[in-house]
Amino acid sequence: QVQLAxxxxxxxxxxxxxxxxxxxxxxxxxxxxxxxxxxxxxxERDFVAAISFNGGITYYADSVKVRFTISRDNTKxxxxxxxxxxxxxxxxxxxxxxxxxxxxxxPDEYDYWGQGTQVTVSS
Numbered sequence: 001q002v003q004l005a006x007x008x009x010x011x012x013x014x015x016x017x018x019x020x021x022x023x024x025x026x027x028x029x030x031x032x033x034x035x036x037x038x039x040x041x042x043x044e045r046d047f048v049a050a051i052s053f054n055g056g057i058t059y060y061a062d063s064v065k066v067r068f069t070i071s072r073d074n075t076k077x078x079x080x081x082x083x084x085x086x087x088x089x090x091x092x093x094x095x096x097x098x099x100x101x102x103x104x105x106x107p108d109e110y111d112y113w114g115q116g117t118q119v120t121v122s123s
Contacts, residue, residue, distance in 0.1 A: 002026040002098045002112040009094060009117030017084045020117055022096030029077040030054065033103030035110055036070060036081045038092035038119075045095065049081060050103035057103070064090075086121045094119050 008020040022034070035050040049060045049070035058070050069082040079096060094117050097110035104110070 002029075002032065004096050004098060004112055004114035006094065006096055006114045006117040009119045011120045011122060012086055014086060014088055014121055014123050016086050016121075017082070018086060018119060019083065020081045020094050020119065022079045022081075022114055024077045024079070024098065030074040032098040032100055032112075034070075034072060034079040035097045035099070035103055035105075036079075037095045037097060037107060038090075039095070039116075040092040043092075045107050046092075047105040047107075048094070050105065051079065052103055053101075059103075059105075061105075083119070086119075088121045088123045090119065091121050092119060093117065 003025045036048040039045040051058045051070045067085045072079040096114045098112040099110045
């Protein structure tokens with residue numbers, strides 16, 4: 001089992017920045033690829049970004065490319081999502097997820113999920 005706990009969400013004005021974190025415990029963190037997803041009210045859970053087990057490969061949804069950066073620190077068992085130039089449409093609950101092996105863009109490719117952290121961007 002891998003336990004995931006997100007933090008760092010909050011309220012920010014459009015154009016601002018926010019960094020959310022996800023701390024992992026349980027199994028060896030460096031064996032897992034990590035992903036960030038988000039879910040707005042009434043919408044499906046959407047892929048945001050993913051990072052390979054060693055941080056060497058990252059990829060992003062087109063809607064956040066250039067603005068968001070995913071990173072990880074395997075010494076701290078933590079993955080981060082730096083969000084810049086935030087827009088009101090970025091408002092959602094942000095979830096981190098872990099999968100053993102290769103990362104993917106579909107929620108069903110991930111085995112473990114955190115509880116989520118709310119990010120609200122005001123216009």
